[in-house]
Amino acid sequence: MSDSPSTPAPLRQDRLSGAAATAEARGRGPTEPRPPRSLLTGGLRRSEVFGRSMTFLCGGALALNLLLVAGIMGLLAVHGFGYFWQKPLVLVELRDGSRQLGEVWETEPMPAADAEPGAAAPVSPGERFRIKVGNRDVEGKDFLWVDGPQIAARSRPADAVLLERLEWGNFYGFARELRKDGRALVSGSGPAWRALQPLLEQKREEREAVEDLENGEIADISYTLDQLRLKKRAVRLDAGLDPGGSDGDERLGSEARRRLDAIDRRAAALDERYQALAGELRTRRQALLAETLVLETAGGRTREVPVGEIVRAIRPNALGVVGKAGLYLSRAWEFVSADPRESNTEGGIFPAIFGTVMMVFLMSFAVAPLGVLAALYLREYARQGPMVRAVRIAVNNLAGVPSIVFGVFGLGFFVYIVGGTIDRLFYPEALPTPTYGTGGILWAALTLALLTVPVVIVAAEEGLASVPRIVREGSLALGATKFETLWRVVVPAAAPGILTGMILAMARAAGEVAPLMIVGMVKLAPSLPIDGHFPFVHPERKFMHLGFHIYDVGFQSPNVEATKPLVFATALLLIAIVTLMNLVAIGLRNHLRRKYAGARV
């Protein structure tokens, strides 16, 4: 303390802060009791300024995250939803006299160096356009760059026709004539177009009938024939003969011979039916190609397109908004419900949707019991100590193993060891063709179950830990065993937490691609893993997956430029499916929360 009350030592005053210093400056001696500091300090204190800026920092971080998510969703939505909207067809006449018809796909400013040398330097060189001209079978290329200054005239002719075809992609041109078996039915652009529409409807029905025949009875017969062939091999294998050969029949017992004969008779009957159906199929296919539409391209070349191969015929420039909206819905529906065509660049992605959803469900069925039981042991039965802690750390680290490593493990363990053993024990007649000894949706699901099990274990453990001890004691005090307590009280109360883990696991599984590429995911699966053939569910089959579909369409496709919007649309759909599955799971969790109200205990 300073010795003079009225003149405090300057050194000391320097060290004093705010209130005390002013009190002394006002002339009160330091020995007098310091008056209580006023709450009105007249400004923000340092810590408060810091606190406020932290609030801004945290809010800013969240805003940045939201912005990124909104950005990616917006990008996907704009490109994905835009894919189904029909653009107008533009007829471009160039200065060199050639004509091109197509959709303007992209517009960009021309690089200055590419501008015509005669043009004055400061004048903008203009724009250039990427035009989708289609007609791959005529011109050999889908896209064309056209420089703006070379365009002499642009128009949108109302009678320009866009054909979506089963093969060769889009056709752009003008209808000229409708022919049947080489003879003209209707001539002229207008009449041919009007006659085309009812014919198109009729041909679509015919085409669907052909597809039904092909995928229905004919597929059934070939499936049954294949099963009979395997049965025959099994009979020979049982008798110790080479299953594939035909010699040594004399060594077969009478029973085996009778069975073989029965199989042969059945196969012969089926084969006869198959031949008849195949003949019918040929006839119907030819009938499908009877009528043709003659078109003229913008360049003046003519082309005949069988009406049976036309998916849609549109005059985009004559369509109103309502017509375009109808077209939009029709295309969007085709996208989610149809099989892909033209090596995945056209048509729908239904098999990929189906494969993704089924794989995720199989994965959930595998991972839920595995993860929950493991968590139950870790949390409820194991003696807590260094060993359990080590296991817990190992489980957490498992989540950090690159997913492709799980894929390699799945290939080695599930496919080769487990699948190979199943084949040797249960499907020896099919060997060397593997049944389970090759990638399939079951192995893919189990591989992903391994990949996601740490998430479920951690969430389930937390869920179990949140059930208070006093509730467990209440159950034990009523005479319940430990198992009954766990099963009837603890696990139901922990169910919302467990479901949270399942939601995370499902989201992870739906988006995972790398490990699946080696355990059963394919570019194009010939049949779905569920169909009408006994036993209806075929977990050994290969499957398609949306994630891989995105990669395949976007980077492995022969026509990357044309399929770019498809990538966006597929990605959007994948996100929508994951969101939908999560919403279902969240709904279930909220239902359980209400039912048990366990989270509040």
Added chain:
Amino acid sequence: MTSTETAPSGAPAANRDPALQPRIEDPILEIRDLSLWYGEKRALHDISIEIPKKQITAFIGPSGCGKSTLLRCINRLNDLIDNVRIEGDIEFEDESIYDPRIDINLLRKRIGMVFQKSNPFPKSIYENVAYGCRIQGISKKSVLDDIVEKSLHGAALWDEVKDRLGDSALDLSGGQQQRLCIARAIAVEPEVILLDEPCSALDPIATARIEELMQGLKEEYTQVIVTHNMQQASRVSDYTAFLYLGELIEYGDTDKLFINPIKKQTEDYITGRFG
């Protein structure tokens, strides 16, 4: 560590001295020389108490005196805690409950318990009461319905919840939850009900209802209540045992113990001079 070191008055008080033990005909539970250690720490010192049938016995004493621990020895709930060692014995209807051959789940069915904090299961009111019976293998709906109604009547809760048996038990008030726990305990028709400070989280009105309920239950059940509320012990119990630092100081008829305690420590405690 020996018992004399921690015993406040220096003598292993009530264990052997007949003056400090009431005369009880045909006890249902006999606790004999029971000692308990949590790891190295001794929590109970040679406790001997006989619990009378169809009466209310109260364990009183300051916090940490071991009264809850002693109560949890009676239905062997202390088994769940690691590092607990127990010596001595408890006989229930002349059978040793620490005999390795006994069925511990049957023991806990016959000796029910109500906890300090109400702990209804996160299930419906109905399922809470029916739980114990389902564990016993009763699954017939009509039987369960009867038991649930009877038990809720027994716990004086029926009129308040009869229209919402399907609602979550966690939506009930604290006092209702505690009565639900009593209903849950009596649904399995135990012989003894242990009450571990059942009213410590309740307001005076809810407490009064529980106490009233306990008097009604006396006709059928033996009750042992742990409480740190001496007024409550004197109001509800027939016999009272005073424990201090893990030792039984004095055990006797409630009226006698509260009006005319033999030991000075008991007197100090019940008159509020310490504790």
